[in-house]
Amino acid sequence: MIEYENLYKTNETFLKDFSDSFQKTINSGWFILGKNVENFEKEFASYIGNKYCIGVASGLDALIFSLKVFDFEKGSEIIVPSNTYIATILSIIHCGLKPVLVEPDIRTYNIDPFKIEEAIRPKTKAVMIVHLYGRCCEMDPIISICKKYNLKLIEDCAQSHGAKYKNKMSGTFSDVNAFSFYPTKNLGALGDAGSVNTDDENFSAAVKSLRNYGSEKKYYNDRIGYNSRLDEVQAGFLSIKLKRLDEINSHKRKLAGIYLKELKNDFIKPFVHPDFFDVWHIFNIRHPRRDELKGYLLKNGIKTEIHYPVPPHKQKALQGIIEGEFPVSEEIHKTTLSLPISYGHTEDDIYKVIEMMNKF
Numbered sequence: 306m307i308e309y310e311n312l313y314k315t316n317e318t319f320l321k322d323f324s325d326s327f328q329k330t331i332n333s334g335w336f337i338l339g340k341n342v343e344n345f346e347k348e349f350a351s352y353i354g355n356k357y358c359i360g361v362a363s364g365l366d367a368l369i370f371s372l373k374v375f376d377f378e379k380g381s382e383i384i385v386p387s388n389t390y391i392a393t394i395l396s397i398i399h400c401g402l403k404p405v406l407v408e409p410d411i412r413t414y415n416i417d418p419f420k421i422e423e424a425i426r427p428k429t430k431a432v433m434i435v436h437l438y439g440r441c442c443e444m445d446p447i448i449s450i451c452k453k454y455n456l457k458l459i460e461d462c463a464q465s466h467g468a469k470y471k472n473k474m475s476g477t478f479s480d481v482n483a484f485s486f487y488p489t490k491n492l493g494a495l496g497d498a499g500s501v502n503t504d505d506e507n508f509s510a511a512v513k514s515l516r517n518y519g520s521e522k523k524y525y526n527d528r529i530g531y532n533s534r535l536d537e538v539q540a541g542f543l544s545i546k547l548k549r550l551d552e553i554n555s556h557k558r559k560l561a562g563i564y565l566k567e568l569k570n571d572f573i574k575p576f577v578h579p580d581f582f583d584v585w586h587i588f589n590i591r592h593p594r595r596d597e598l599k600g601y602l603l604k605n606g607i608k609t610e611i612h613y614p615v616p617p618h619k620q621k622a623l624q625g626i627i628e629g630e631f632p633v634s635e636e637i638h639k640t641t642l643s644l645p646i647s648y649g650h651t652e653d654d655i656y657k658v659i660e661m662m663n664k665f
Contacts, residue, residue: 306606306607306608307606307607307608307645307650307654307657307658308608308645309608309609309610309643309645309647310489310645310647310649311647311649312488312489312493312649313649314647314649314650315493315647315648315649316495316649317649319542319545319546319549322545323495323541323542323545326341326538326541326542326544326545327538327541329541330537330538330541333537335537336536336537336538337534337536337537338517338534338537339537340537341537341538341540341541341544342360342534342535342536342537342540344540344544345358345360345535345540345541345543345544345547346358346359346360346500346540348544348547349484349500349502349543349547350502352467352547352550353474353475353476353477353482353502354474354476354477355476355477355482355502355503355504356503356504356505356506356509357502357503357504357505357506357508357509358500358501358502359500359501359502359509359512359513359516360498360499360500360516360534360535360540361498361499361500361501361512361516361533361534361535362497362498362499362516362532362533362534362535362536363485363487363497363498363499363533364392364461364463364483364484364485364486364487364499365392365395365396365485365499366499366516366531366533367483367484367485367499367500367501368392368393368396368433368459368461368483369396369399369400370483370501370512370515370516370531370533371396371459371481371482371483371501371512372396372397372400372402372431372433372459373400373515374481374508374511374512374515375430375431375457377400377402377430377431378430379401379402380401380402380403380428381402381403381428381429381430381431382402382403382404382405382426382428382429382430383397383402383403383404383405383429383430383431383432383433383459384405384406384407384421384424384425384429384431384432384433384456385397385404385405385406385407385416385432385433385435386406386407386408386409386415386416386434386435386437387406387407387408387409387616387617387618387631387633387634388408388409388414388437388613388616388617388631388633388634388637388638389435389437389461389617390435390463390612390613391617391620391622391623392463392485393433393435393461394406394617394623394627396433397433398626402430403428403626404626404627405424405426405429405628406617406618406627406629406631406634407420407421407424408420408631408632408633408634409437409633409634409637410443411633411636411637412576413440413442413443413576413581414437414438414440414589414637415434415435415436415437415440415441415442415443416434416435416442416447417633418442418443418446418447418450419446421447421450422450422454425450425454425456429454429456430456430457431456431457431458431459432447432450432451432456432457432458432459433459433460433461434447434458434459434460434461434479435461435463435464436460436461436462436464436465436468436475437464437587438464438575438583438585438586438587438588438589438612439464439465439468439491439557439583439584439585439586439587440465440468440575440581440583440584441465441468441469441470441475441581441582442470443470443580444470444471444473444478445471447478448478457480458478458479458480459479459480459481459482459483460475460476460478460479460481460482460483461482461483462475462476462482462483462484462502463483463484463485463487463490463499464485464490464586464587465584465586466484466490466491466492466550466554466584466586467491467492467550467551467554467584468581468582468583468584469581469582470580470581470582471580472582476502480503480505480508481501481502481503481505481508482501482502482503483499483500483501483502484499484500484501484502485498485499486498486499486500486539486543489586489647490586491550491553491554491557491584491586491648492543492546492547492550492553493546494539494542494543495539495542496539497539498535498536498539498540498543499535500535511528514527514528514530515528515530515531515533516530516531516532516533516534517530517532517534518530518531518532519531553648554584554585556648557584557585557586557588557646557647557648558583558584558585559652560585560588560646560650560652560655561575561583561585561588561646563652563655563656563659564588564590564644564646564655564658564659565577567656567659567663568590568659568662568663569662569663571592571665572590572591572592572662573590573591573592573640574590575588575589575590585646587612587643587646588643588644588646589612589641589642589643589644590641590642590644591637591640591641591642592640592642593640595611595639595640595641595642598642598662598665599611599642601661601665602658602661602662602665605661607645607657607658607661608645609642609643609644609645610642610643611641611642611643612641612643613638613641614638615638616631616634616635616637616638617634618630618631618634619635644658644662645658
């Protein structure tokens with residue numbers, strides 16, 4: 306059986322270092338907001354190219370805090386892609402703001418920059434883009450539109466650790482960006498974790514306060530805050546994996562290259578272009594008989610996933626909140642299939658997947 310992802314295999318080469326880090330943390334007796342968090346924040350900010358990184362408990366919290374610090378008026382509108390994972394939209398709703406969905410480019414699966422302008426209204430305050438599947442959005446026109454209309458730009462980088470657009474790193478295009486370190490990410494913890502990154506010192510200080518009960522000084526609370534801190538154990542693990550993130554991304558790029566070359570054209574393969582340095586958090590193909598293909602592969606010992614089976618505007622939780630029809634998003638959700646492509650997979654695994662798929 307070729308699993309979609311085996312997190313033991315993905316992390317196997319790190320286990321000795323994880324064990325050493327865990328023991329050091331236990332021995333230190335300091336488990337919240339200590340040296341491990343401080344070190345990882347400096348290392349990750351440096352890797353991305355930001356001045357500040359603030360570790361929080363999850364990618365969703367990172368998005369919520371990014372919006373909270375801007376303190377937009379309740380009911381303000383935030384533009385967001387119609388095919389994103391629901392967390393992006395939930396962050397907007399949790400802040401008392403209104404998500405306005407814009408369709409993706411059917412080639413890249415990222416927000417179509419040439420559809421953003423028509424969604425801008427008097428209450429629009431920001432564009433929250435999502436670098437989906439490990440590919441950056443087409444940033445030049447997005448930045449131009451945000452400047453033209455004086456809109457804040459927020460990057461959801463949950464799936465794009467190390468991805469680049471025109472040789473510029475995801476997380477360096479915006480006022481603020483949010484990362485998730487969920488275990489399946491290219492830079493994944495062994496539990497939930499996230500970060501907010503920015504170049505603004507005041508923004509950084511505000512997020513640090515929000516994550517810790519609204520407190521900058523112990524027992525003195527200046528904001529209505531949260532308990533959302535990256536813990537010492539996960540920070541230690543993330544520092545270990547960060548040193549090899551480029552290696553992880555390189556491995557996944559190699560596996561993606563095999564798929565792109567060897568898969569038959571019966572499948573709609575991912576769009577590639579020299580402007581985009583993709584890190585392939587997810588390698589998805591599309592096929593009109595997706596469910597049949599998924600079942601066929603499972604029957605033949607290959608597990609796949611669907612990212613995502615239900616578009617946001619069809620989710621029960623969002624009925625009455627989301628306005629409009631989104632046929633491009635529906636087409637993607639109806640036909641997309643994610644193939645195995647983890648750090649724990651070998652080239653032989655990928656060739657076996659391809660062999661079986663090409664017989665479909």
